[in-house]
Amino acid sequence: xxxNDALGPFRAGPGSLPPxxxxxxxxxxxxxxxxxxxxxxxxxxxxxxxxGPRGNGKTALLAWLQKEAASNxxxxxxxxxxxAARTETKLVERLLPASRWQRLAPERISVSGLTWxxxxxxxxxxxxxxxxxxxxxxxxLVLDEAHTLEEEVGGALLNASQxxxxxxxxxxxxxxxxxxxxxxxxxxxxxxxxxxxxxIGRLDSEAAAAALQRPLExxxxxxxxxxxxHMTSDSHGYxxxxxxxxxxxxxxVCPAAPEMPRRIARTDVGAAQAGVDRxxxxxxxxxxxxxxxxxxxxxxxxxxxxxxxxALLDDEQLKAAIRRGLGETxxxxxxxxxxxxxxxxxxxxxxxxxxxxEAGIPSLMDYMQAYVPDPADSRASLP
Numbered sequence: 501x502x503x504n505d506a507l508g509p510f511r512a513g514p515g516s517l518p519p520x521x522x523x524x525x526x527x528x529x530x531x532x533x534x535x536x537x538x539x540x541x542x543x544x545x546x547x548x549x550x551x552g553p554r555g556n557g558k559t560a561l562l563a564w565l566q567k568e569a570a571s572n573x574x575x576x577x578x579x580x581x582x583x584a585a586r587t588e589t590k591l592v593e594r595l596l597p598a599s600r601w602q603r604l605a606p607e608r609i610s611v612s613g614l615t616w617x618x619x620x621x622x623x624x625x626x627x628x629x630x631x632x633x634x635x636x637x638x639x640x641l642v643l644d645e646a647h648t649l650e651e652e653v654g655g656a657l658l659n660a661s662q663x664x665x666x667x668x669x670x671x672x673x674x675x676x677x678x679x680x681x682x683x684x685x686x687x688x689x690x691x692x693x694x695x696x697x698x699x700i701g702r703l704d705s706e707a708a709a710a711a712l713q714r715p716l717e718x719x720x721x722x723x724x725x726x727x728x729x730h731m732t733s734d735s736h737g738y739x740x741x742x743x744x745x746x747x748x749x750x751x752x753v754c755p756a757a758p759e760m761p762r763r764i765a766r767t768d769v770g771a772a773q774a775g776v777d778r779x780x781x782x783x784x785x786x787x788x789x790x791x792x793x794x795x796x797x798x799x800x801x802x803x804x805x806x807x808x809x810x811a812l813l814d815d816e817q818l819k820a821a822i823r824r825g826l827g828e829t830x831x832x833x834x835x836x837x838x839x840x841x842x843x844x845x846x847x848x849x850x851x852x853x854x855x856x857x858e859a860g861i862p863s864l865m866d867y868m869q870a871y872v873p874d875p876a877d878s879r880a881s882l883p
Contacts, residue, residue, distance in 0.1 A: 508715075508750035509718070509719065509750075510715065510747045512743035512744045512779075515644075516743070517560050518557075519714075523704065523711070524557070524561055527550070527561060527698050531565055534671055535568065538638040538671055541669050543667060544665070547665070547672045547694070548671070548672075548674070548695065548697075549673075549696070550562070550673075550700050551676055551698075551699060553678060553860035554860075555741075555783075555861070556701055556740075557700060558675040559675065562642050569640045576640070578633075578641050579643075580641070581644050582643070582654075583645075583648070587652075587653060588653055591626060591656075592624065592626055592629045595630065595633060596629050627659075627663050630664045630670060635668060638669035639671070641672050642675075644675050644676075646675060646684070647680040647683045647844070649683065649684075651686055654684065654687045658687055662691070674695075677843075678860075699852070702736060702861075711742050711746075712731055712732065712745060719754070721753070721763065724766055730769050741776075745776055748776045752769075753768050784863075787861075788867070788871065796838055796841060799842070800825070800872065801872035801873070801875060803818065803825065804866075808869070814855060818848065845860075846861075847859075848860060
């Protein structure tokens with residue numbers, strides 16, 4: 501296999517499916533089991549939710565699931581974002597476009613007059629639309645950015661999913677930021693408690709190395725162990741940074757002599773370091789600006805300091821760090837609000853069932869400590 505693209509096989513872009521989806525084997529195995537149920541016309545036991553900080557590959561995993569369901573299991577797949585379904589009517593229109601609606605068997609849905617035209621007549625109920633499509637062919641509905649669901653639309657979708665999924669081969673798959681549970685909880689359904697939930701976080705060192713090495717090997721490119729170790733370590737297992745490194749070393753080594761045997765050495769990685777650092781720092785600056793807009797830079801800096809000598813924070817440690825950043829005069833409500841925002845942005849999150857908080861991107865903590873004054877220093881001021 502050879503790739504003529506200047507970037508090679510790597511894709512450091514929002515939602516791009518990497519050439520090798522490393523470290524998600526458990527999630528892929530579980531998804532295949534659910535898809536198998538659908539293929540044989542059986543309702544799966546529950547829905548699926550992927551959650552985690554941005555840049556960890558949730559959208560890429562959805563892209564893999566969509567391809568797997570359609571290509572390898574022969575299922576009907578609809579993939580949406582809340583932006584495309586701001587109302588229940590819009591959601592029904594996406595599920596049943598006019599051409600498809602005309603092909604549905606009338607006796608399979610409890611809706612009168614199958615001459616509905618989007619925008620001209622009242623659409624059928626959402627549960628009837630889902631049922632009609634699932635009866636025709638087992639259906640997977642994939643919804644990304646689920647934390648941005650409008651409350652009314654989300655409540656209707658989750659309730660319809662539970663009704664239709666009891667008897668028909670229909671699977672709803674959601675993905676969202678670490679606070680997606682709180683968002684779904686506002687919709688007055690027990691969805692979160694029943695769903696199969698998978699935290700999607702950073703890759704371990706072995707998976708991060710495989711995500712770099714396997715695509716290079718497929719292109720007949722070798723890599724020295726110390727070069728691979730540095731790239732893996734510098735990425736902190738953050739999937740977006742892994743792909744950045746893949747793009748950078750491809751640019752550094754591969755296009756220069758495409759006909760010659762190629763191997764990536766530690767010196768090549770060193771030459772690519774400055775470019776990777778620029779991209780990473782640009783990414784950190786975006787997070788910095790988000791926190792600045794919410795007046796949470798000092799709180800984020802204090803949290804970064806709390807993580808300096810530990811990998812996890814319990815609830816009280818996180819609360820104490822936020823309080824230090826906001827100042828002793830802050831209110832409990834302000835602390836809770838700050839924690840909610842930090843979680844939404846993926847600055848911190850809880851990947852396990854224990855009440856322990858983890859840094860979304862450990863190297864972002866280093867950036868915050870470098871550029872935000874220590875709240876303990878009363879003489880310091882923000883730029």
